[in-house]
Amino acid sequence: AQSVTQLGSHVSVSEGALVLLRCNYSSSVPPYLFWYVQYPNQGLQLLLKYTSAATLVKGINGFEAEFKKSETSFHLTKPSAHMSDAAEYFCAVSDNTGNQFYFGTGTSLTVIP
Amino acid sequence: GAVVSQHPSRVICKSGTSVKIECRSLDFQATTMFWYRQFPKQSLMLMATSNEGSKATYEQGVEKDKFLINHASLTLSTLTVTSAHPEDSSFYICSAILAGGTWQAFFGQGTRLTVV
Numbered sequence: 001a002q003s004v005t006q007l008g009s010h011v012s013v014s015e016g017a018l019v020l021l022r023c024n025y026s027s028s029v030p031p032y033l034f035w036y037v038q039y040p041n042q043g044l045q046l047l048l049k050y051t052s053a054a055t056l057v058k059g060i061n062g063f064e065a066e067f068k069k070s071e072t073s074f075h076l077t078k079p080s081a082h083m084s085d086a087a088e089y090f091c092a093v094s095d096n097t098g099n100q101f102y103f104g105t106g107t108s109l110t111v112i113p
Numbered sequence: 114g115a116v117v118s119q120h121p122s123r124v125i126c127k128s129g130t131s132v133k134i135e136c137r138s139l140d141f142q143a144t145t146m147f148w149y150r151q152f153p154k155q156s157l158m159l160m161a162t163s164n165e166g167s168k169a170t171y172e173q174g175v176e177k178d179k180f181l182i183n184h185a186s187l188t189l190s191t192l193t194v195t196s197a198h199p200e201d202s203s204f205y206i207c208s209a210i211l212a213g214g215t216w217q218a219f220f221g222q223g224t225r226l227t228v229v
Contacts, residue, residue, distance in 0.1 A: 036220075043119070043206060071193075082206040090157060101147070103157040103219055 002027045002093045014112045019078040021107045022092030023065075026032035026072065031093045033074040035065055036102070038088040048087075051075060062084070086111045115141045117209050126197055134192045134224045136207030142187035143209035147218070148180075151204040153157025155197055160205075163190045197228040 007022040013034040025031055048059025055067040063074045074091060091104040117141040125133050136146055146159045149182045161182050169182035173194040179201075191210075194201055204225050208218040 034218075043117075044208075046221040068172075102159065103149075106157075 002029075002031065002095065002102050004091050004092060004093050004102055006089075006091050007107060008077050010108045010110065012110040013081045015033050015083055016062035016080050019080075019085065019109065020077070021076040021089050021091075021109065022075065023074045023104060025074060025091075025093045027095070028092055029095050032095070033065075034092040035059065035063070035074075035076050036090045036092060036103075038090065038106075044090065046098045047059070047076070051053055081109075081111045081113050083113065085109060095111055101113075115139075115209075115219045117143075117207065117219045117221045119207050119224055121224060123225045124223055124224070124227070128198055128228055129196055131193055131195045132226060134194075134207075136190045136192070136221050138188045138208070138219070139207045141209075146184060146190040146207055148182060148190075148192050149206045149208065151178075151206060151223075157206065160192075167189075175182055176200055184215060194226065197209045197226070198227045202226055202228045 003026045005024045013019055033050040036044040037047050038044050047063050048057045048065055050057050050067045058064045063078045065072050065074050088106050088108050090106045091099045094101045118137045118139050123131055135210045140162040144165050147165045149157045150160050151157045152205045159172050160175045163182045163184040165184045170212050179195055204223050206223040207221045210218055
């Protein structure tokens with residue numbers, strides 16, 4: 001069984017500040033982990049994914065995440081927030097078939113000018 | 114990249130009527146599609162897994178007679194909300210997996226269903 005916990009349903013950062021969105025997972029098998037972003041009234045877009053290769057994964061729009069097995073974490077970071085980063089972010093886990101995804105509750109990111 | 118088209122994007126219906134939502138993979142074949150429901154300020158919840166040519170597999174707690182899923186072709190899956198009630202109002206999203214082990218799900222734009 002797999003599950004994901006996202007700490008902090010709302011995160012606010014100033015423009016130019018570090019973005020850190022937290023994600024912890026639980027999985028009975030080696031997990032595949034994903035971050036998705038959802039802009040208002042749009043579908044989900046894949047930011048990045050971890051599928052057992054390099055533990056530091058770089059994604060689109062300057063985001064990256066590091067898989068830490070000892071901490072069962074997959075936190076999403078971006079060095080400098082931009083106004084266009086304001087959105088809802090979802091962490092997701094799947095098993096090694098990559099077929100079913102289980103999502104966290106999402107974190108709403110607000111960027112303050 | 115692969116595109117999944119979901120239609121309609123918004124629908125308002127009267128209580129007791131049925132609503133059909135379509136999910137199409139435009140430039141690839143998807144033997145498996147998934148339907149999710151998103152409650153306000155809650156997680157995306159997997160409702161069911163739809164396999165082409167066979168019956169959908171529903172997650173625990175999802176009423177299969179209420180949420181009818183049909184996957185008649187490799188590019189189309191439909192979700193029909195039957196006898197809709199206001200509590201069915203939600204955001205429904207479909208996704209499809211690109212075959213070949215890319216571990217990437219492509220999502221539709223979602224459908225905002227409002228039952229009045």
